[in-house]
Amino acid sequence: MPTTRGYSMNLMVALAVFCVAAHISSGQSTREVSAQCRYTGEGERAYTFVLPPSSVHNCGSGLEQEEMRELRETVQQLVTKTQQLETEAQQQENKVRQLETEVQQQKTEVEQLQTKVQVLETKSLEDKCAEGHRLPGVPSCYHLWKLGCRQSGSYVVSSNVSDVYCDFHNFTSLSGEIPQTCSPLYESDMASGQYTIDPDGPGNGVKPFSVYCDMDSVPGKGVTVISHDSEARTQVTGYSGAGSYMRDVTYQASLDEIRALIVVSQSCQQFLKYECYHSAMNFGDTDIAWWMTWDGRRADYWGGATPGSGKCGCGQEGTCDNGKPKCNCDNNDNNWRSDEGLLTHNPDLPVTQLRFGDTLGYQANGYHRLGKLRCS
Numbered sequence: 211m212p213t214t215r216g217y218s219m220n221l222m223v224a225l226a227v228f229c230v231a232a233h234i235s236s237g238q239s240t241r242e243v244s245a246q247c248r249y250t251g252e253g254e255r256a257y258t259f260v261l262p263p264s265s266v267h268n269c270g271s272g273l274e275q276e277e278m279r280e281l282r283e284t285v286q287q288l289v290t291k292t293q294q295l296e297t298e299a300q301q302q303e304n305k306v307r308q309l310e311t312e313v314q315q316q317k318t319e320v321e322q323l324q325t326k327v328q329v330l331e332t333k334s335l336e337d338k339c340a341e342g343h344r345l346p347g348v349p350s351c352y353h354l355w356k357l358g359c360r361q362s363g364s365y366v367v368s369s370n371v372s373d374v375y376c377d378f379h380n381f382t383s384l385s386g387e388i389p390q391t392c393s394p395l396y397e398s399d400m401a402s403g404q405y406t407i408d409p410d411g412p413g414n415g416v417k418p419f420s421v422y423c424d425m426d427s428v429p430g431k432g433v434t435v436i437s438h439d440s441e442a443r444t445q446v447t448g449y450s451g452a453g454s455y456m457r458d459v460t461y462q463a464s465l466d467e468i469r470a471l472i473v474v475s476q477s478c479q480q481f482l483k484y485e486c487y488h489s490a491m492n493f494g495d496t497d498i499a500w501w502m503t504w505d506g507r508r509a510d511y512w513g514g515a516t517p518g519s520g521k522c523g524c525g526q527e528g529t530c531d532n533g534k535p536k537c538n539c540d541n542n543d544n545n546w547r548s549d550e551g552l553l554t555h556n557p558d559l560p561v562t563q564l565r566f567g568d569t570l571g572y573q574a575n576g577y578h579r580l581g582k583l584r585c586s
Contacts, residue, residue, distance in 0.1 A: 388412070390474050391585065392423035396432025401425060407434065409470035416467045428586060434471060436560075436583045437462050446489075446566045446576040452498045453565035459580060461560065465504055471585055472556050480561055481581030482513035483550035486539035489568045489576040491522065491549060499539075502563035509558060512537065514551020517558065523551035544573070559583065 359365075365376045388408040389395055395405055402425045408418040424433040438461040449455040461468060472478050484491065484499060491499045491512070497520075501509050514523020522537035524530035531547060534540045538547040553559060560583045569576050 388418050391471065392421070392425070392432035392434040393586065394432075395423055396425050400432075407471070409467070409474045416464070416470045419463050419467050421463065421471075424584070431586045434475065434585045436468060436471070436585075438560075438580070438582065440564070440578075440580045441582060443485075443577050443579045446578060447569045447574070449567050450570035452496060452567045453500060455564075455566040455569070457564040457578070459560070459562055459564070461583070465560075465562075468560055468583065469504060472559060475556070475585035477554065478556050478559050478583060478585040479552045479554045480513075480559060480583050481550070481579075482553055482561065483548060483579045484512075484539060484566070485546060485548045485577040486542075487546050487573065487575040488542060488544055488571060489539060489566075489574045490542040491537040491539040493568075498568050499566045501561050501565065503558040504560050504562055506562070507558070512549055512551065513553055514549075517555050522549040524549065542568075 359376070362376060388406055390409045390411065391407060392405065400423070402423060404420055405423045406418045407421055408416075410416060422435040422437070424435050427433060438459050440457055440459045444457065446455050463471075482501065489498075491497075497510075499512075501512075503509055509517070511517055511519045512522040515521045515526040519526050520536065522530070522539075524538055525534070525536040530536070531538045531541055537549045539549050541547060553561065561580055564578055564580065566576060566578065568574060
């Protein structure tokens with residue numbers, strides 16, 4: 211870039227050429243004018259215009275005075291233009307210096323970030339998360355989550371002056387949207403735990419609700435799990451009539467929420483088991499035990515069998531004890547037996563009630579157990 215003095219010198223040379231070439235005409239004669247440019251001791255520019263001796267006697271004429279005035283105005287315009295160019299050149303130099311400073315600052319920040327990345331790459335996931343608990347430098351809980359931290363707790367982040375609580379269970383996916391099921395969370399490498407889902411999407415039907423996401427039991431899948439109050443092994447005794455024992459099942463989500471989940475899931479299941487001692491499931495064509503579907507229908511099959519079969523799992527497979535056609539418990543003898551299996555027909559789930567009977571006689575006894583609803 212030319213310096214300020216470079217601009218001035220170039221302009222002075224041009225001005226000198228202009229002045230030397232300039233001429234003043236009066237009548238039939240032509241008088242050449244020479245111009246000189248110099249700097250005073252104070253650094254100011256001075257211009258000297260010299261007329262040849264032969265033309266001095268005409269200097270007093272009105273015509274020559276007018277021409278001299280025009281020449282002075284032209285020179286003054288050139289001087290003004292030079293000053294403007296010098297000012298613009300100085301402004302450009304200032305901008306260049308400012309940009310150079312900003313570029314250097316950016317380079318410094320990049321080098322610092324590269325150093326942090328190199329340090330993090332040499333550490334294990336446990337180290338990264340542990341250091342997040344006590345060392346500043348990570349901007350937010352979200353960045354800790356992206357690093358792979360999954361343990362909710364108090365962390366130090368650089369965006370706050372004090373510790374903040376990072377609840378990673380409320381983190382959903384990289385897009386920040388609430389997932390319909392646990393599957394997107396599994397794909398984002400989230401750990402097993404309690405999360406919020408919204409099966410039918412924002413603004414539709416049910417509101418988001420909390421479920422447990424099992425990321426470990428089924429390879430390649432995140433399983434959405436909903437618990438209830440009838441999971442424990444529960445005794446049935448003292449009930450004679452068919453279905454006289456009733457156990458209502460209360461879930462940790464509403465039926466509307468559960469059905470919304472089942473609709474968007476590929477498959478759902480519940481484990482159902484009845485242990486029996488001198489207690490039958492069926493007397494011929496009469497059902498003694500059954501369960502109720504989500505919409506209040508009496509199911510005609512047991513765990514491990516298909517809808518409409520009227521059988522338990524062993525009856526459908528032809529493997530019941532002593533060749534019984536429907537269920538093991540139909541032996542109704544003094545031996546502990548059981549009928550169990552998975553309920554997998556989504557249109558019937560979840561189980562809302564269990565019904566049993568034939569536990570009033572001598573030593574008659576039974577136990578039921580209903581598993582969590584699991585959808586994937």
